Amino acid sequence: MYMSKYRRNLPQLSPGKIFISDGGVETTLVFHDGVDLPHFAAFTLLKSEAGRALLRKKFADYADIARRRGVGIVLESSTWRANSDWGARLGYSADELARANEQAIRLLEDIRKEYEDDKTTVVISGMIGPRGDGYDPKIFMAAQEAEEYHQQQIGTFSRTNADMVGAQTMTYVEEAVGIVRVAKKCNMPVMISFTVEIDGNLPSGELLRDAIIRVDTATDRYPVYYMINCAHPTHFRHAIEPGAAWVERIYAVRANSSTKSHAELNESTVLDEGDPVDLGKQYKALRGIMANLHILGGCCGTDPRHVDEIAKACT
Numbered sequence: 001m002y003m004s005k006y007r008r009n010l011p012q013l014s015p016g017k018i019f020i021s022d023g024g025v026e027t028t029l030v031f032h033d034g035v036d037l038p039h040f041a042a043f044t045l046l047k048s049e050a051g052r053a054l055l056r057k058k059f060a061d062y063a064d065i066a067r068r069r070g071v072g073i074v075l076e077s078s079t080w081r082a083n084s085d086w087g088a089r090l091g092y093s094a095d096e097l098a099r100a101n102e103q104a105i106r107l108l109e110d111i112r113k114e115y116e117d118d119k120t121t122v123v124i125s126g127m128i129g130p131r132g133d134g135y136d137p138k139i140f141m142a143a144q145e146a147e148e149y150h151q152q153q154i155g156t157f158s159r160t161n162a163d164m165v166g167a168q169t170m171t172y173v174e175e176a177v178g179i180v181r182v183a184k185k186c187n188m189p190v191m192i193s194f195t196v197e198i199d200g201n202l203p204s205g206e207l208l209r210d211a212i213i214r215v216d217t218a219t220d221r222y223p224v225y226y227m228i229n230c231a232h233p234t235h236f237r238h239a240i241e242p243g244a245a246w247v248e249r250i251y252a253v254r255a256n257s258s259t260k261s262h263a264e265l266n267e268s269t270v271l272d273e274g275d276p277v278d279l280g281k282q283y284k285a286l287r288g289i290m291a292n293l294h295i296l297g298g299c300c301g302t303d304p305r306h307v308d309e310i311a312k313a314c315t
Contacts (some may be wrong), residue, residue: 004124005112006163010189010224011121012074012251012295019072019123020311021254021297022062026080028303029058031271041081041090046103056107061304062297063115063122069311072121074252074295075111076166077104080129083153098156101126105160125166125191126157128179134169134195134230135262137204143218146178154179158186166191168254169230172204173214180219191252193227198261200239208239212246225292227252230299232259232274233282242289251292255279257301265300276306280313287314 012019026042029035033054038044045051055078066073079101081090087097105126112122131149132139141149157165165188170176176192183190194202194211202211212226226249228236233255241247257274258265265272279302287293296314298306 004161004163006123007189010123010164012072012123013224015292015294017072017294018311018315019074019295020062020066020069020307021074021076021252021295022059023298023302023304023307024257024300025058025078027271027300029054032303039081039086039089041086042078043082043100043104044090045078046100046107052107056110059108059111060114062307063111063120065304065308065311067115067117067120069308069315070119071311071315072123074123074125074297075108076125076127076168077101077108077162079104079127079153080168083129083131083150085131086129094152098152101153101156102160105157105162109161123163124161125164126160126162128153128165128167130169130171130175134171135203137171140172141175141178143174143177143181146175147181150179150182154182154186154188158188164189164191164224166193166227168193168227169195171195171202173206173211176211176215177218180215180222184219184222189224190222191225191227192223193229193252193254195230196228196236196239197231198235200236203262208236209241209244209246212249216249225249225251227254227295229254230256232256233279233286234259237286240286240289243291247290248292250290252295252297253283253286253293254297254299255282255302256299257306271301273301276309279306280309283310284313
């Protein structure tokens with residue numbers, strides 16, 4: 001029986017308090033620490049004690065920022081690639097994959113026990129990634145197929161102490177709808193995050209506005225909130241319509257440090273870390289036009305320096 005602390009009352013939904021999230025854990029591991037992550041799958045580190053210690057240190061760095069800044073934190077598990085297709089490529093059986101997802105949540109529980117106090121609330125989210133590529137939607141599923149595909153991972157999270165699930169780098173609507181439907185069946189709060197290109201549209205070409213409206217319409221507004229991730233703020237700021245109902249559904253941003261396109265990032269052999277101070281200013285500007293934006297973290301190329309500057313600029 002799960003013992004989730006916040007599943008029935010997510011604290012980051014309350015207005016007025018800033019939450020941070022972690023940054024680009026995978027890019028930090030690869031480019032800063034020289035770790036080989038096959039298929040960019042950080043959950044493979046859970047196999048060894050050394051790997052678990054490294055992941056624990058990465059998440060603890062962000063929890064430390066939350067404590068120092070007096071804000072809450074939403075920790076996303078290292079399971080972006082821990083679904084069946086990617087697991088099979090990595091040699092994981094279904095049972096091994098389920099154990100890895102469970103273990104990823106337990107690691108975050110250890111962080112919560114250490115860092116949560118009266119000023120720093122720690123929310124645990126089971127991260128779900130796309131079936132295909134997070135930049136290029138070469139695999140398109142109907143909503144029913146997506147529902148069947150993501151059932152195993154979301155079902156596993158529902159049997160852990162995760163407070164919610166979060167689907168990141170969604171590139172088209174139907175997969176997001178399928179994920180939401182599974183989460184609803186499993187009684188799990190769910191966040192949907194879309195990635196966008198430099199024109200502010202999804203990689204599928206859909207408008208961000210239309211994507212959020214379509215998911216809400218198809219699921220009776222079941223997602224607890226939406227997020228934008230894996231894009232620089234300058235890529236989507238022009239698409240934001242201040243005061244629009246769909247914009248008020250966006251509570252979170254996890255931006256890239258780089259202004260490069262996804263195609264350019266794919267070809268890059270060095271990490272574009274951007275400017276942490278400027279990124280903090282970009283977030284502050286976004287908060288001026290997005291009424292409910294108060295969950296702030298990083299994506300590709302970001303590390304604790306970026307998230308600390310974001311927290312500094314926005315508190």
